[in-house]
């Protein structure tokens with residue numbers, strides 16, 4: 001992508017409305033724009049990151065055996081009247097009427113709708129277990145939308161829903177998502193700790209929030225410090241192994257970890273003082289087991305091996321991609337801007353032409369840009385006629401992991417500089433060596 005033809009509206013000044021660093025940097029880097037309170041557009045640079053986050057989430061959902069579908073954002077109130085949540089959900093639900101005066105709503109979550117899909121076609125235990133997910137916009141009319149897309153009114157959610165014949169089966173489904181979440185957050189460069197949590201309007205008794213420790217987090221959390229170094233399940237984890245996944249779950253729940261709503265002071269005080277971590281955190285995921293809470297009132301049942309009908313045991317599993325992007329920034333930035341983990345960086349490499357219009361600089365940058373693009377890298381080429389200082393500041397701000405800098409003096413020697421955004425380390429090398437370093 002040539003920057004001169006791209007759309008990346010950088011802000012020079014710090015936006016006044018931004019209270020936390022991730023919000024400030026997302027606005028300054030031209031990643032998002034607020035359209036009305038708590039409702040955002042994702043501009044091209046932000047969209048690239050969001051797509052990469054979603055690709056990792058999707059990959060891990062698929063690995064764990066979940067199946068992707070797509071459900072609408074607008075839902076009929078009737079379904080919610082069946083489950084009893086239409087009145088219970090309160091003011092957070094945006095209620096709308098269509099032209100026939102039929103009550104509709106902008107979905108805050110999809111337990112009812114997916115249960116309706118399930119009951120319309122699954123009739124036998126032989127079709128279980130089943131886990132259906134989508135990555136879709138949601139709307140919650142939050143009292144205090146804030147911190148940009150961290151807590152917005154319209155936001156994206158990966159929501160998965162599992163169906164099993166028995167409670168034991170449902171626990172295995174829960175453990176699959178538990179392990180998939182550990183892997184997902186790890187691949188996003190984050191350390192997320194599962195903590196016992198309140199189930200709120202989703203319901204049920206068993207739930208875990210996945211929390212990233214961060215001073216700007218909205219949740220108050222308490223846990224054993226050893227979680228920070230626990231091993232993440234590997235890529236070859238067997239998601240069909242009941243014992244294997246139970247062992248992962250048991251290990252990751254063997255020490256104290258709870259959000260403030262579930263906090264048990266006495267149990268926490270039993271943890272040796274030096275091992276106690278009391279901190280603030282960002283909730284990036286939340287998983288639930290709620291048994292037959294929706295299947296019973298909505299009549300979602302299957303025929304079991306005993307020939308009788310059984311209400312299915314369900315769970316639901318949410319991740320917030322539009323919250324994860326700022327959460328990653330909270331965890332990875334410096335005074336100059338964002339430092340993206342390679343897995344979600346909007347571009348792999350930025351090529352900086354320090355003197356656009358200079359024949360040798362232009363030719364060198366074109367050569368590198370073409371070679372790296374051909375090798376499958378996402379390359380941003382800063383071919384604008386901005387000052388070199390402005391270009392360096394922009395490259396640092398948008399946090400692309402590698403900068404290849406072509407200035408007249410180095411280029412005259414057939415060389416360029418390669419800068420690592422994270423460490424700031426710079427190396428001068430031949431043009432060929434710079435290309436070869438990034439062409440596998």
Ligand code: P5A
Nearest residue numbers: 109151152155159284285286316317318319320323
């Ligand atoms: C689980 C999937 C649910 O809604 N039903 C379907 C369950 N869970 S949840 O905890 O309420 O939300 C899941 C995740 O969505 C993100 N999230 C938000 N992100 C940005 N702005 C918001 N206002 C917002 N509300 C929820 C969080 O990552 C949460 O863990």
